[in-house]
Amino acid sequence: MSRSVLIDRIGQLLFADPEREELADAALVIEGERVAWIGPAADAPAADRRVDAGGRAVLPGFVDSHTHLVFAGDRAAEFAARMAGEPYRAGGIRTTVAATRAASDAQLAERTGRLAAELLAQGTTTFEIKSGYGLTVEDERRCLRVARAFTPETTFLGAHVVPEGVDADAYVALVAGPMLEACAPYAKWADVFCEPGLPGAFDGDQARAVLAAGVRAGLGARVHAGQFAEGPGVRLACELGAASADHCTHLSDADVAALADSGVVATLLPGAEFATRSPYPDARRLLDAGVTVALATDCNPGSSYTSSMPFCIALAVREMRMTPLEAVRAATRGGAAALRRDDVGTLRPGARADLVVLEAPSYVHLAYRPGVPLVAQVWRAGSRVA
Numbered sequence: 001m002s003r004s005v006l007i008d009r010i011g012q013l014l015f016a017d018p019e020r021e022e023l024a025d026a027a028l029v030i031e032g033e034r035v036a037w038i039g040p041a042a043d044a045p046a047a048d049r050r051v052d053a054g055g056r057a058v059l060p061g062f063v064d065s066h067t068h069l070v071f072a073g074d075r076a077a078e079f080a081a082r083m084a085g086e087p088y089r090a091g092g093i094r095t096t097v098a099a100t101r102a103a104s105d106a107q108l109a110e111r112t113g114r115l116a117a118e119l120l121a122q123g124t125t126t127f128e129i130k131s132g133y134g135l136t137v138e139d140e141r142r143c144l145r146v147a148r149a150f151t152p153e154t155t156f157l158g159a160h161v162v163p164e165g166v167d168a169d170a171y172v173a174l175v176a177g178p179m180l181e182a183c184a185p186y187a188k189w190a191d192v193f194c195e196p197g198l199p200g201a202f203d204g205d206q207a208r209a210v211l212a213a214g215v216r217a218g219l220g221a222r223v224h225a226g227q228f229a230e231g232p233g234v235r236l237a238c239e240l241g242a243a244s245a246d247h248c249t250h251l252s253d254a255d256v257a258a259l260a261d262s263g264v265v266a267t268l269l270p271g272a273e274f275a276t277r278s279p280y281p282d283a284r285r286l287l288d289a290g291v292t293v294a295l296a297t298d299c300n301p302g303s304s305y306t307s308s309m310p311f312c313i314a315l316a317v318r319e320m321r322m323t324p325l326e327a328v329r330a331a332t333r334g335g336a337a338a339l340r341r342d343d344v345g346t347l348r349p350g351a352r353a354d355l356v357v358l359e360a361p362s363y364v365h366l367a368y369r370p371g372v373p374l375v376a377q378v379w380r381a382g383s384r385v386a
């Protein structure tokens with residue numbers, strides 16, 4: 001029989017009630033893996049166990065809908081060169097591909113597990129993982145097999161970059177054909193790095209070929225679009241009914257309108273702007289147009305080697321014209337929307353009991369106190385995990 005837990009004396013509870021996103025002096029009851037009750041602390045029912053939140057803020061666990069956690073090696077030297085003035089190049093991905101191919105399955109799983117533990121310790125209770133550092137049929141499949149051990153939200157990104165010395169159209173045919181066939185059993189989503197101006201990345205037609213094949217194979221679509229320049233990726237995402245267009249740093253007015261009309265989530269990845277020293281996306285423009293915005297880390301060794309959703313929230317508030325509430329909403333409910341999940345990213349009764357207790361009286365502190373480890377407790381599916 002599952003035991004119940006009462007989390008009592010919550011100073012501020014976020015996203016438990018769609019009508020009132022911030023509740024003060026609240027309590028929450030967990031039954032098994034789910035939230036069973038929320039309400040005023042004064043009305044809290046008895047439970048098998050009581051946890052005193054002591055006036056701290058409680059919010060849903062973060063939903064990181066965009067990561068590249070399966071890889072080997074690092075590219076600290078490339079980062080340092082960039083900070084000394086070098087531009088970002090998609091070709092850097094090939095450095096990680098070589099290290100990843102050379103690693104054993106056990107080494108990849110160990111490294112991915114360490115990163116997954118980093119995410120969890122910083123409050124992320126649901127995360128997506130992409131392949132994309134294998135780029136052969138067998139290496140992409142094994143990266144997805146490794147990813148699958150950590151999350152059901154796995155994404156086939158064979159079209160991350162064209163491997164060295166390979167013809168681009170021949171590679172697209174491989175990705176959309178035999179590679180997809182080998183990887184589809186381990187993937188829920190298909191993604192493409194659509195950035196026509198960046199050597200090694202994919203243009204609109206190539207991206208369409210890969211994503212359409214992915215959709216035919218039963219995968220949902222998501223797209224890396226508009227990271228360095230306006231391009232066809234966002235409209236393609238809307239045309240194909242993708243769950244999410246990711247990066248969205250450079251958007252035309254038509255792109256913004258298409259996102260709003262289609263309901264495709266715009267997933268913003270400020271860690272990438274930070275680590276490529278690029279201008280940040282304008283979240284305000286998207287929110288004002290009625291677009292659903294998600295925030296994610298893009299955790300990868302090249303363009304954004306952070307596993308911290310609190311860091312991304314702080315950047316979004318400081319640099320992207322988001323209020324603290326909008327940023328935390330994007331990091332929880334927005335990420336859930338980007339993964340088409342309604343069981344996470346919220347604390348309404350019936351949701352999975354994934355929650356973060358902050359060492360702070362308010363979620364505002366996530367942006368107000370950047371870089372400070374404020375995540376005091378993490379609960380996933382009703383159990384305390386950090």
Ligand code: NIG
Pocket residue numbers: 090092093096193224227272298300301302303304
């Ligand atoms: O999301 N944009 C493409 N892929 C990654 C970068 C990967 C890398 O540089 O290793 C990204 O930013």
Ligand code: FE
Pocket residue numbers: 066068224298300
């Ligand atoms: Fe990415």
